[in-house]
Amino acid sequence: MHLKSLLFIVNICTILPIRLLYCYLVILIKYKRSLRGTICTRTFMRESFILTSDDAFAEVINPLLNWCVSYLCGKPETLQYCTTTEDRLIFDKELGLTEIDTIIDVKYRWFKMPDGFDPRNDDILIYFHGGGYAVAMSPSTLTFLGNLSKKFPKLAIIMLDYSLTLGPDSKKFPAQLLEGLGIYDYVINTLHCENVILMGESSGGNLELALLNYLITNTTIPLPKKAVLISPWANPSKMDRYNKRQEKELEMLDCVTFDGSIDFKDRLLGPELRNECLPLVDILYHFDPKVWYKILDVCSIYVTYGKDEILRPQIEHLIDKFADTHPDKFNEITDVSGYEGGCHIEPLLVSDKNMDSWSQHGAVSGILQFIEK
Ligand SMILES: *[C@@H]1O[C@H](CO)[C@@H](O)[C@H](O)[C@H]1NC(C)=O
Numbered sequence: 001m002h003l004k005s006l007l008f009i010v011n012i013c014t015i016l017p018i019r020l021l022y023c024y025l026v027i028l029i030k031y032k033r034s035l036r037g038t039i040c041t042r043t044f045m046r047e048s049f050i051l052t053s054d055d056a057f058a059e060v061i062n063p064l065l066n067w068c069v070s071y072l073c074g075k076p077e078t079l080q081y082c083t084t085t086e087d088r089l090i091f092d093k094e095l096g097l098t099e100i101d102t103i104i105d106v107k108y109r110w111f112k113m114p115d116g117f118d119p120r121n122d123d124i125l126i127y128f129h130g131g132g133y134a135v136a137m138s139p140s141t142l143t144f145l146g147n148l149s150k151k152f153p154k155l156a157i158i159m160l161d162y163s164l165t166l167g168p169d170s171k172k173f174p175a176q177l178l179e180g181l182g183i184y185d186y187v188i189n190t191l192h193c194e195n196v197i198l199m200g201e202s203s204g205g206n207l208e209l210a211l212l213n214y215l216i217t218n219t220t221i222p223l224p225k226k227a228v229l230i231s232p233w234a235n236p237s238k239m240d241r242y243n244k245r246q247e248k249e250l251e252m253l254d255c256v257t258f259d260g261s262i263d264f265k266d267r268l269l270g271p272e273l274r275n276e277c278l279p280l281v282d283i284l285y286h287f288d289p290k291v292w293y294k295i296l297d298v299c300s301i302y303v304t305y306g307k308d309e310i311l312r313p314q315i316e317h318l319i320d321k322f323a324d325t326h327p328d329k330f331n332e333i334t335d336v337s338g339y340e341g342g343c344h345i346e347p348l349l350v351s352d353k354n355m356d357s358w359s360q361h362g363a364v365s366g367i368l369q370f371i372e373k
């Protein structure tokens, strides 16, 4: 284990409790907010992430998360996706990225396959987890999906376990997008599912946007019928920045930081491309209304975000673009939930034992209604 990983563990036991206490006091006194809801969880997430390094992610956090997730829902399975000539043409030649393998391993986990699932009539949800493409799937995602599954017992749920940008098998863009394409192709062309819903949080939302864009422009594979974007990272290279003091203030109520998201973006693109702003990465920056008109025409989109999150400007901008592009299919009132007082990925942090109050929670109810309709 590297020294930095050991240092991380020491810091978690020493600096973290002091930082947490400080943050809670600031939130109570300066922001006059109670510590109820998800405030404690988000502060804990943010302050722990601030103490991490690449080594600590790869050697401590990700193995721990992977262990928990495998314990709760089994080890990942692997399928193979054969990239098409077009895939290789686009990523190798048009985008000038390193050579794309002909055969790609796609890791995934079944969260649930209901008995008697009928691919022609029943819904299947493909889930893309978040974590800036660097952090493994976390148990909070499983809790959320478990609750969702209780609400929709006939819903099949499959989760992509895409390659991370850190660790022994680390991969950069476009590996994650091609793996997303691989699982989508498997669900459509091997399982013959006709009612697909995509759902993703944060970087998973970025992957979802990129996949929709890619499917419509460069493949003949049919689009899903619905897509839920939970705090999507619409513009990884084009964050709205403020001065240091304002950024510290904005971060105090969220679970992610400005610097942290820049690091995530740099790892995704790697040293050669880190200053580029690529289509299929910065979806909002490269937003093409003609493309998104076609997408919205066949795929209903629902966006949720928290009013306290640092990604709020880019998410609201994306929402405006959707609404301008196809007002008949995307409506800022019915297809959006901006949760007052909510942080990044708020719906995943809501914990509630009671199905009625969970279903009615402001950050959750819109998602459930959208899946139901
Ligand atoms: C992929 O889609 C883009 C955007 O529509 C287009 O410019 C490009 O020519 C397409 N490439 C292939 C190989 O289809």
Ligand SMILES: *[C@@H]1O[C@H](CO)[C@@H](O)[C@H](O)[C@H]1NC(C)=O
Pocket: 143, 144, 146, 147, 150, 352, 353, 354, 355, 356, 358
């Ligand atoms: C959500 O899942 C968690 C973890 O399995 C469980 O403790 C909780 O009771 C569930 N809540 C609802 C509303 O089903």
